[in-house]
Amino acid sequence: MDDTSLKEDIGTEEFWVNMGPQHPSTHGVLRLELKLSGETVVDGIVHIGYLHRSMEKIAENRTYTQFIPFTDRLDYLASMNNNLAYVLAVEKLMGIEVSDRAKYIRVIMAELGRIASHLFGITTFVQDLGAFATPLFYGMREREKIVELFDDVCGQRLTYNYMRVGGVSRDLPNGADGKIKGIIKYLRPKFDDLEALFNSNPIFTARTRGVGVLTASKAVNYGVTGPNLRASGVKWDLRKDEPYLCYDKFTFDIPVGNNGDAWDRYKVRMDEMRQSLRIAEQAVLGLPEGDPTVKAGRIFRPEPGETYMRSENPRGELGFYIVSDGSPIPFRMKIRSPSFSNIAVLPDLIRGLKIADAVCVLGSLDVVMGEIDR
């Protein structure tokens, strides 16, 4: 064999590589099939379903109260918000009015849950970019304050099962409002500390600015919601645009990004946490008296019909579509989870980027597999 023929045979070719499902930066059991040309991502296919527990089918065999603990397991980083979205849907179906105190408590819990979720989302994102451990531990430490409060209020640290159709399971314990005020006071300067770590860090800015740009029109077309949509410059927040509970009574801003890149998605989340603190502060100052609790054992028999209710979760718009046939269990339930739509946009965003940037885009979208696979 002569040398020239050997040289002609050697060439480069594109190849497929699996990223996940056990990859540390895939945020759960997500499998990404990447077509690579060297380091560059040519194409990507998202495979989901590794965490499927058939939640929607389970709902068809449980009473309305019995399904509340299952909603904890959707987006397990923001269980409180999932509880809220579900009970709001059932209340809409039943036409139940909720007491003022229950509404305020729900707002406080939802906003603190949002902060806990964003803290985790941001710090794991930064860890994906190589800031090993330090920011994550700071974020976890601040989140711990909120989790401890939830533990005090409902007895668990992750799966709260706190909201009930018509109210909440238990009133706040004695001294909880002082504790919430303390948490708000504690968290404010901590956000500044986190921003001091990230905002002007040359590595972080170089890795995120201009990476994974999601245009507003593409975001809307894909059904992207939440901070990811607002980072693209679309001012859409259900708390402002379709107020539920008593969000219309509070003053707060909707942080919006300009470019829709990974940096904007980080920044919107950071600003949103400050706004959540504002809402929680107003709610705890105006907390009315009364009894927010309801009896757990009540069996609900809604009139035959259907309803769709959505609420603003940390990751976007969580919707529950419930069809009732008049029996104590739902005839059909469909869960519209925000992460499912948010991850759909991933192949479009990572095309043409390097592998390391694909990790950055995935981290900045902040998806949770629990609610994608349901």
Place this chain on the structure above:
Amino acid sequence: MIKYFTCIISGIWNLAKGLFVTLKNVFVKPVTLQYPTQKLEMTQRYRGLVDLYPEKCIKCGQCVKICPTACLDLSVKAGEGADKKKEFGHFKYNMELCCFCGLCEQVCPTQAIYMNKIYEIAVYEHGKLHIDLLDKDKYDEWANPDVK
């Protein structure tokens, strides 16, 4: 060339800023506990394992009905006394299925069923997760891990 040096200077400045944040935390009290020797006290409302006061229970079965994962199993028989007061057949608790939601505790009209503060619930044997709630010593091993 100027850009190159400004990059280096701003990088050093931001490194200093970041180090200042970490420096502030050097003098803060640790938030972690040395686990096996120090243990966290559970909150008043903590939802641990399901437990029962048999004398308080009126055998209404509401806890069994509301359990979302059907982990409780209660059987009741008519008593032998003159008033035919209901008596326990058995009251089993399958911890494998339990999702610690606390609905049984909340629905109980006499606060007979409750959730205790035990949180170290790992076991070596599968059978140990099937618990008889009427057994008085059922949680002895878990409550005092040193007891063998």
